Amino acid sequence: MTLLQNLTPLITNLNALAGGLFLVASFGIVATRQVGDCLRYFIFQSICLAASAVLMGIQPYSPHLLAVGAINLITKVGLLPWLLRKLVREEVYTRREITQAVSIPSSLIIALMLTLAAYWLSRPWLNAAAAGGALLINLPIGLAGLLIGAYTLTTRREAVPQLLGILAMENSAFFAGVAVAPNLPLIAELALAFDILILTFVMGVLTRTVHEKIGTTAVGRLTQIKETASPHIEAAAARPSGRK
Amino acid sequence: MILTAIIVIPLAAAALCAIIRRSPAGAIITLVGALAALALSAWADHCVITSPHHVLIEISHWIELDSLGAIILSLVAFVNVTAAIFSLGYMDFKQSGSGLRYYLNYNLFVFSMLIVPMLQEPNIVWIAVELTTLFSVLLVGFENSHEALEAAWKYIVLTLMGAAIALLGFLLLFWAARQAGAVQPYTWSGLVAAAPKMSPVLLKAAFIFILVGLGAKVGLVPMHTWLPDAHSQAPTPVCALLSGVETTAVLYAILRVLTILQASPVTHAGSWVLVFGLISAGTAAFLLLNVRDTKRLFAFSTVEHMGIILTAVGLGGMSAHLAAILQIVGHAVTKSFCFYSAGTVLLLLGTRDIASIRGLIRRAPIAGTALLLGGFAIAGAPPFTLFLSEFSILKAGLGRGEYLAVGLLAIFISIAFFAILNHVSRMVFGASEATKPSEMKCRSLPTSCKITLVIAAVPVIVLGIFISNPLHKLIVLAAISMRG
Numbered sequence: 001m002t003l004l005q006n007l008t009p010l011i012t013n014l015n016a017l018a019g020g021l022f023l024v025a026s027f028g029i030v031a032t033r034q035v036g037d038c039l040r041y042f043i044f045q046s047i048c049l050a051a052s053a054v055l056m057g058i059q060p061y062s063p064h065l066l067a068v069g070a071i072n073l074i075t076k077v078g079l080l081p082w083l084l085r086k087l088v089r090e091e092v093y094t095r096r097e098i099t100q101a102v103s104i105p106s107s108l109i110i111a112l113m114l115t116l117a118a119y120w121l122s123r124p125w126l127n128a129a130a131a132g133g134a135l136l137i138n139l140p141i142g143l144a145g146l147l148i149g150a151y152t153l154t155t156r157r158e159a160v161p162q163l164l165g166i167l168a169m170e171n172s173a174f175f176a177g178v179a180v181a182p183n184l185p186l187i188a189e190l191a192l193a194f195d196i197l198i199l200t201f202v203m204g205v206l207t208r209t210v211h212e213k214i215g216t217t218a219v220g221r222l223t224q225i226k227e228t229a230s231p232h233i234e235a236a237a238a239r240p241s242g243r244k
Numbered sequence: 245m246i247l248t249a250i251i252v253i254p255l256a257a258a259a260l261c262a263i264i265r266r267s268p269a270g271a272i273i274t275l276v277g278a279l280a281a282l283a284l285s286a287w288a289d290h291c292v293i294t295s296p297h298h299v300l301i302e303i304s305h306w307i308e309l310d311s312l313g314a315i316i317l318s319l320v321a322f323v324n325v326t327a328a329i330f331s332l333g334y335m336d337f338k339q340s341g342s343g344l345r346y347y348l349n350y351n352l353f354v355f356s357m358l359i360v361p362m363l364q365e366p367n368i369v370w371i372a373v374e375l376t377t378l379f380s381v382l383l384v385g386f387e388n389s390h391e392a393l394e395a396a397w398k399y400i401v402l403t404l405m406g407a408a409i410a411l412l413g414f415l416l417l418f419w420a421a422r423q424a425g426a427v428q429p430y431t432w433s434g435l436v437a438a439a440p441k442m443s444p445v446l447l448k449a450a451f452i453f454i455l456v457g458l459g460a461k462v463g464l465v466p467m468h469t470w471l472p473d474a475h476s477q478a479p480t481p482v483c484a485l486l487s488g489v490e491t492t493a494v495l496y497a498i499l500r501v502l503t504i505l506q507a508s509p510v511t512h513a514g515s516w517v518l519v520f521g522l523i524s525a526g527t528a529a530f531l532l533l534n535v536r537d538t539k540r541l542f543a544f545s546t547v548e549h550m551g552i553i554l555t556a557v558g559l560g561g562m563s564a565h566l567a568a569i570l571q572i573v574g575h576a577v578t579k580s581f582c583f584y585s586a587g588t589v590l591l592l593l594g595t596r597d598i599a600s601i602r603g604l605i606r607r608a609p610i611a612g613t614a615l616l617l618g619g620f621a622i623a624g625a626p627p628f629t630l631f632l633s634e635f636s637i638l639k640a641g642l643g644r645g646e647y648l649a650v651g652l653l654a655i656f657i658s659i660a661f662f663a664i665l666n667h668v669s670r671m672v673f674g675a676s677e678a679t680k681p682s683e684m685k686c687r688s689l690p691t692s693c694k695i696t697l698v699i700a701a702v703p704v705i706v707l708g709i710f711i712s713n714p715l716h717k718l719i720v721l722a723a724i725s726m727r728g
Contacts, residue, residue: 030455128445129423169408178394195371202378210393222394225473
């Protein structure tokens with residue numbers, strides 16, 4: 001095992017690299033205008049997550065984490081984009097979001113501040129657990145990704161980027177999870193992966209229905225329900241459905 | 245065997261709905277499944293009460309049922325039956341060709357709610373909670389109108405955002421347990437036993453993430469914005485399930501985590517819950533004053549009741565816990581009845597607009613009586629259960645010297661009481677603008693809706709006067725288990 005022990009610093013550094021790239025992908029999901037690029041950033045983020053799990057699975061050797069990495073790779077890099085492209089038509093991905101709620105430079109500054117906040121917030125936890133190694137990288141970056149994902153949901157208006165925002169949030173929780181809870185029961189990991197696929201399916205179906213019935217996927221602009229509106233079901237049924 | 249059967253029944257019903265592909269058959273299968281699940285859950289309750297440790301073990305450390313879980317399970321099973329009966333007439337009335345899709349989703353949704361109180365591994369409970377959102381969202385958007393789809397989108401985005409935050413919380417909880425030496429088994433009860441050794445800093449962090457994350461799904465202010473939309477746009481039987489028991493099932497998970505914290509060295513966990521609860525109850529009480537939609541009226545009332553329950557739990561102590569559990573039972577039973585009555589009005593008059601519903605007692609006596617009964621019961625008028633539980637919460641709070649919290653809660657409950665009864669009395673007794681007999685006319689009511697109203701009214705009326713011995717025993721056991 002001496003060879004593997006010599007590899008430890010290398011693996012720590014590689015994991016730090018994966019963490020850095022993971023964070024870059026989170027920034028990318030906030031800041032890209034084009035929906036297709038958003039999806040590519042998400043896939044890239046998932047690869048970083050899988051890489052981190054695999055690296056931690058090599059040293060100390062843990063077949064469990066290797067399996068987690070493999071599960072993530074199969075579901076999020078393989079099945080999920082395929083499912084999404086099947087459910088939501090191609091035209092949506094080439095769409096560019098011109099008017100985000102906040103301009104892109106300001107978004108990036110906010111994301112940067114959220115990252116700093118994540119480091120500041122997680123420090124007492126790391127101190128309390130006397131943590132070292134991968135935890136110092138994975139926990140703050142995971143928390144930062146979670147906060148940036150939540151911010152993405154408030155600023156993006158298209159349906160697919162909002163879905164990707166949610167998936168990025170779950171990715172971030174998992175990114176912290178591979179360090180924080182490396183020995184989660186495998187049945188939970190499998191159920192979580194399955195859950196992600198159901199999530200993508202349901203939101204994909206909903207996006208498609210919204211597209212068909214309302215004629216837009218800019219869900220951030222749906223503001224039909226108001227406290228003052230007088231709800232009449234006949235009126236709702238009679239409204240012409242703007243098919244494209 | 246019993247718990248496995250309860251899990252398998254809705255899954256089998258969903259599978260049969262998908263295979264048979266006939267809407268009427270789907271309705272019958274769903275109803276039979278619901279009745280079977282209710283009978284089995286009553287049997288499970290009996291087993292829980294009579295077993296020596298008050299736990300019904302199916303698969304040790306994975307699927308077990310204790311007293312608190314048994315209460316939630318029975319509530320879900322009961323509302324499932326009434327919702328299934330109401331669905332019969334509702335789907336028929338709507339003459340919707342997509343009944344199959346409805347029943348398929350309906351059974352999956354019920355499945356996800358039934359497993360929440362049985363599962364013992366917290367991470368798997370999180371998955372079950374997320375499944376309740378995923379399986380119900382297509383039901384919320386079922387009408388496919390602009391409003392319904394908008395509500396469904398808001399619902400899924402906000403609750404899944406909360407779920408992701410809660411996921412980090414659950415992982416931190418796992419970390420805290422690992423730091424304290426491996427917690428074996430990693431279950432709710434195992435965690436409570438290991439809690440004194442866990443790091444307070446990590447536990448606190450985990451709890452805040454879980455409270456905020458799952459709080460979004462329970463409808464705690466300020467993450468409540470999706471709730472009135474989703475709970476008003478969904479088909480009526482789904483509204484009853486969402487508002488009556490889905491919120492309760494998620495609240496149950498928060499209560500479990502709170503129990504762990506109260507067994508640990510962490511102080512003030514109760515106070516955070518108390519503050520969250522008071523903010524929700526207060527905001528909802530004021531929003532109730534000027535709602536314009538019958539279903540939104542009852543949806544905001546759900547936010548208020550979730551706030552009251554959390555306030556009670558935050559006060560702490562045996563008597564407050566007892567009252568909180570009574571409130572959970574009363575709310576689930578009464579709120580589902582309220583939605584059935586609002587749904588009946590919607591079926592008859594074709595509107596949810598409070599301003600245009602007047603003189604119901606003359607135009608539609610059944611709907612009018614039901615709305616009046618529901619309004620009084622949910623507002624917490626005597627002699628209904630919620631009066632009893634709210635009164636006990638205030639009394640328990642005074643007993644613990646929490647005068648400010650009790651004062652605020654009493655004010656909020658009074659405002660909500662006034663608001664709900666004001667709206668309801670105007671709808672039921674208000675002078676109708678329609679003078680011509682033709683405008684006074686209503687559509688006729690499907691028989692199944694009448695049956696639902698009668699069945700759902702029974703516990704609303706009875707529980708306020710008489711609580712049967714087994715139920716009383718379960719409530720006491722659950723309150724004891726919440727002490728940690």
